[in-house]
Amino acid sequence: MTESIRCPRPSAKRDAILDAACAVFLEVGYAAASMDSVANRASVSKATIYAHFNDKDDLFGAVIRMRCDRNLNLTSVDSALDARDTLTVIGQRFLNLLLQPDSLSMYRLVTAEAPRQPDLARAFYESGPGTSKTQIAQAISDLGRRGLLNVDDAWQMADLFIGMLRTDLFMRTLLGLPQTKERTVDQAVSAAVETMLRAFGP
Amino acid sequence: MTESIRCPRPSAKRDAILDAACAVFLEVGYAAASMDSVANRASVSKATIYAHFNDKDDLFGAVIRMRCDRNLNLTSVDSALDARDTLTVIGQRFLNLLLQPDSLSMYRLVTAEAPRQPDLARAFYESGPGTSKTQIAQAISDLGRRGLLNVDDAWQMADLFIGMLRTDLFMRTLLGLPQTKERTVDQAVSAAVETMLRAFGP
DNA sequence: GTCTATACAACGATAGAC
DNA sequence: GTCTATCGTTGTATAGAC
Numbered sequence: 001m002t003e004s005i006r007c008p009r010p011s012a013k014r015d016a017i018l019d020a021a022c023a024v025f026l027e028v029g030y031a032a033a034s035m036d037s038v039a040n041r042a043s044v045s046k047a048t049i050y051a052h053f054n055d056k057d058d059l060f061g062a063v064i065r066m067r068c069d070r071n072l073n074l075t076s077v078d079s080a081l082d083a084r085d086t087l088t089v090i091g092q093r094f095l096n097l098l099l100q101p102d103s104l105s106m107y108r109l110v111t112a113e114a115p116r117q118p119d120l121a122r123a124f125y126e127s128g129p130g131t132s133k134t135q136i137a138q139a140i141s142d143l144g145r146r147g148l149l150n151v152d153d154a155w156q157m158a159d160l161f162i163g164m165l166r167t168d169l170f171m172r173t174l175l176g177l178p179q180t181k182e183r184t185v186d187q188a189v190s191a192a193v194e195t196m197l198r199a200f201g202p
Numbered sequence: 203m204t205e206s207i208r209c210p211r212p213s214a215k216r217d218a219i220l221d222a223a224c225a226v227f228l229e230v231g232y233a234a235a236s237m238d239s240v241a242n243r244a245s246v247s248k249a250t251i252y253a254h255f256n257d258k259d260d261l262f263g264a265v266i267r268m269r270c271d272r273n274l275n276l277t278s279v280d281s282a283l284d285a286r287d288t289l290t291v292i293g294q295r296f297l298n299l300l301l302q303p304d305s306l307s308m309y310r311l312v313t314a315e316a317p318r319q320p321d322l323a324r325a326f327y328e329s330g331p332g333t334s335k336t337q338i339a340q341a342i343s344d345l346g347r348r349g350l351l352n353v354d355d356a357w358q359m360a361d362l363f364i365g366m367l368r369t370d371l372f373m374r375t376l377l378g379l380p381q382t383k384e385r386t387v388d389q390a391v392s393a394a395v396e397t398m399l400r401a402f403g404p
Numbered sequence: 405g406t407c408t409a410t411a412c413a414a415c416g417a418t419a420g421a422c
Numbered sequence: 423g424t425c426t427a428t429c430g431t432t433g434t435a436t437a438g439a440c
Contacts, residue, residue, distance in 0.1 A: 215424085246425095249424070250423070254423090
């Protein structure tokens with residue numbers, strides 16, 4: 001019996017299966033993704049998939065966890081920047097990350113399956129939204145320590161900042177509704193940053 | 203051929219099918235919802251479903267549109283209230299609505315299917331998030347006219363306010379992660395309202 | 405481990421009687 | 423319109439050879 005979670009030692013076929021499965025799941029969703037289409041895309045027979053993974057759920061879990069492992073660094077910014085520039089840089093990184101097609105597909109996929117796969121939902125939260133929140137709270141805390149922001153509860157402020165970034169623009173993009181793209185990201189970040197400065201500026 | 207969208211004249215069986223389909227879709231998602239389970243739940247034969255709806259997609263669309271038609275009034279508040287109380291009342295209504303199990307299931311369902319069903323995504327947005335935003339922008343605009351809030355762009359402020367309400371609490375609930383419920387809603391609303399007042403208070 | 409071929413169940417949709 | 427019964431397809435998963 002293959003151990004798919006612990007000790008996934010490298011294997012060319014295994015990686016090809018994971019990549020193909022990831023693409024298919026993100027494209028058509030969990031239920032509509034057939035093992036046949038994954039096998040074809042990976043140029044592998046269906047039986048080979050079952051040699052590496054117990055079943056479809058197991059494969060799905062491995063895909064999600066693989067994607068969750070690569071978490072980004074949102075908050076490595078020049079420490080000489082003031083509050084406005086720091087928040088702007090972080091906000092742009094965060095929002096651009098959030099609006100990437102892959103991120104949106106991942107979000108749709110995991111939230112849809114969350115009621116049936118609580119473990120995956122937790123893994124996704126911790127590696128995605130949870131990590132972002134931690135990083136941003138840390139950055140806000142630093143700004144507070146430098147006297148550039150009135151920081152009472154850094155976690156709550158991170159929550160508010162993230163919320164102001166994840167607005168209608170996110171919702172509309174998530175739903176695939178038309179949007180004027182480039183301009184709007186900058187505009188959303190600017191609105192969030194200015195509101196943060198108004199509310200918590202020194 | 204049954205017209206399922208226009209002129210859905212009342213029919214007991216038809217309503218039973220719609221209710222059953224709604225329950226099943228919200229429970230297990232689109233793909234996992236079988237026509238058999240809908241038929242059983244509605245105490246109706248499968249053929250009867252196909253007498254009223256063209257296919258599964260058509261039934262799904264009818265369900266979503268039915269749920270979209272009942273939009274709520276978030277912003278009918280006592281006009282004597284000040285900005286803090288007005289925003290608090292609206293915020294609590296909005297967030298409580300958002301965190302209801304049915305709302306969350308609907309959100310999961312529509313966002314997951316949005317790439318395959320753009321029309322439904324649009325209908326959902328307009329009757330849900332779009333309507334809420336319009337109502338809240340209207341309320342904020344009123345507060346501005348009464349001199350209780352510095353309103354430059356009411357739509358943008360509504361966006362920010364909604365974003366600050368739809369924070370980590372929403373994400374965690376959406377993903378089914380444990381949460382201390384009652385206290386947290388009030389806390390989230392309070393944080394959002396106080397930040398609005400700090401940033402846009404007179 | 406990897407393949408071809410297949411078993412077996414579930415599903416969407418329809419036929420035909422009433 | 424509503425039912426029972428069924429068709430044809432697709433999907434997950436496995437058997438057995440190599």
